[in-house]
Amino acid sequence: MLGLAVKLCGLEPQPRFATLTTFRDADGQPVDQGILLYFPAPRSFTGEDVLELHGHGGPVVLRMLLQRCLELGARLAEPGEFTRRAFFNDKLDLVQAEAVADLIDASTTQAARSALRSLTGEFSSAVHSVVRELIELRMLIEATLNFPDEELDTAEILRSTNAANRLAQLRARVTDIRVRARQGSLLRDGLAVVLTGAPNVGKSSLLNRLAGEECAIVTDVAGTTRDAVRETIQLEGIPLHIIDTAGLREPGDVVEKLGIERTWREIEKADVIVQLVDAQLGLTAEDEQMAKQFPAGHTVGRIVVHNKCDLGKLPAERREKDGDVHLWLSALTGEGIVLLHDELLRIAGWQGHGEDAILARERHLGALAAADCHLAQASVELSRIELCAEELRLAQEAMNSITGEFTPDDLLGEIFSRFCIGK
Numbered sequence: 001m002l003g004l005a006v007k008l009c010g011l012e013p014q015p016r017f018a019t020l021t022t023f024r025d026a027d028g029q030p031v032d033q034g035i036l037l038y039f040p041a042p043r044s045f046t047g048e049d050v051l052e053l054h055g056h057g058g059p060v061v062l063r064m065l066l067q068r069c070l071e072l073g074a075r076l077a078e079p080g081e082f083t084r085r086a087f088f089n090d091k092l093d094l095v096q097a098e099a100v101a102d103l104i105d106a107s108t109t110q111a112a113r114s115a116l117r118s119l120t121g122e123f124s125s126a127v128h129s130v131v132r133e134l135i136e137l138r139m140l141i142e143a144t145l146n147f148p149d150e151e152l153d154t155a156e157i158l159r160s161t162n163a164a165n166r167l168a169q170l171r172a173r174v175t176d177i178r179v180r181a182r183q184g185s186l187l188r189d190g191l192a193v194v195l196t197g198a199p200n201v202g203k204s205s206l207l208n209r210l211a212g213e214e215c216a217i218v219t220d221v222a223g224t225t226r227d228a229v230r231e232t233i234q235l236e237g238i239p240l241h242i243i244d245t246a247g248l249r250e251p252g253d254v255v256e257k258l259g260i261e262r263t264w265r266e267i268e269k270a271d272v273i274v275q276l277v278d279a280q281l282g283l284t285a286e287d288e289q290m291a292k293q294f295p296a297g298h299t300v301g302r303i304v305v306h307n308k309c310d311l312g313k314l315p316a317e318r319r320e321k322d323g324d325v326h327l328w329l330s331a332l333t334g335e336g337i338v339l340l341h342d343e344l345l346r347i348a349g350w351q352g353h354g355e356d357a358i359l360a361r362e363r364h365l366g367a368l369a370a371a372d373c374h375l376a377q378a379s380v381e382l383s384r385i386e387l388c389a390e391e392l393r394l395a396q397e398a399m400n401s402i403t404g405e406f407t408p409d410d411l412l413g414e415i416f417s418r419f420c421i422g423k
């Protein structure tokens with residue numbers, strides 16, 4: 001590392017001292033002037049020797065500087081390599097390493113704040129706290145298994161160690177982390193909200209109203225929207241990916257047919273389907289037939305929006321009918337839009353302002369769910385102490401997988417491969 005610095009700049013840098021220097025090519029000609037920083041191991045981000053070059057931001061000059069470093073024996077970093085090295089050198093745990101990528105990719109202020117809290121160790125501390133309590137409970141329970149000849153009274157041991165209450169408290173702690181993690185997952189990924197319905201019911205107008213700008217062309221001509229128009233907005237810090245689609249009807253030409261096919265593909269991927277109907281007509285037979293083709297199941301939310309309530313002088317309101325939520329609003333005037341905001345937040349399961357949300361990934365949610373399941377089974381098996389001990393061990397294993405204390409190598413490769421180059 002020091003040899004590279006000498007060949008590049010003609011000097012050996014002082015540790016942790018910013019040096020203004022000239023970077024030179026193989027012929028000694030100046031490439032750029034910038035700052036040279038050297039961080040010897042282990043006091044660096046990765047825990048290894050690190051040399052930082054700060055040059056001017058033009059792509060040509062940076063390409064020349066990079067080429068010179070490669071000539072001197074350096075190589076291009078792999079995706080996530082610096083953070084991966086920091087993880088393997090115990091500078092970060094796996095949650096903190098993932099938080100680096102989440103902080104870079106954050107699409108809202110709330111998401112960035114949550115990622116920063118994970119990076120500084122808040123999520124890890126919560127997990128470690130549960131693991132410590134699990135270890136202590138396992139120690140007390142497994143002690144009885146190590147002395148089978150002592151004829152210990154299992155029931156008395158469980159009472160004296162307060163095992164049932166400890167298990168209940170552990171489950172409550174895990175449940176709290178899961179709630180915060182689900183909130184953080186919303187901040188990270190947001191919701192895909194598809195606006196659909198017959199032509200000319202106001203889908204594009206609603207998109208423009210939600211976005212606060214003219215994102216889609218609005219005319220009185222049915223079928224103006226031929227392709228999906230996407231816009232991401234923030235609602236209480238949650239990214240909402242709003243998708244305006246082509247009106248659903250029998251296509252009049254090849255282009256419209258392609259647009260309608262894409263509409264159905266977007267509907268299949270939606271987290272929330274907002275079906276717009278004309279408030280003056282209500283749900284028509286065509287609208288009801290259309291709704292029957294929507295994806296079924298509890299994972300997809302559905303809202304029926306009766307748009308253009310201003311034309312029929314109808315009040316903005318919310319009603320529930322046959323398990324569906326119906327909203328009356330006007331995309332043109334904005335009346336009742338707050339009802340749609342509230343309903344989207346309700347479907348998302350959003351609670352509060354999210355200041356304590358944990359920016360979780362799908363694997364975190366899966367591990368927390370597994371830990372909770374094992375703790376629940378441990379409570380059931382309290383009278384059979386061997387089985388209870390095994391469930392506690394599996395719960396600890398699931399929690400440890402979050403921070404990387406027990407994580408398969410193939411999963412680590414998958415995680416770091418998703419980072420940007422180098423970082």
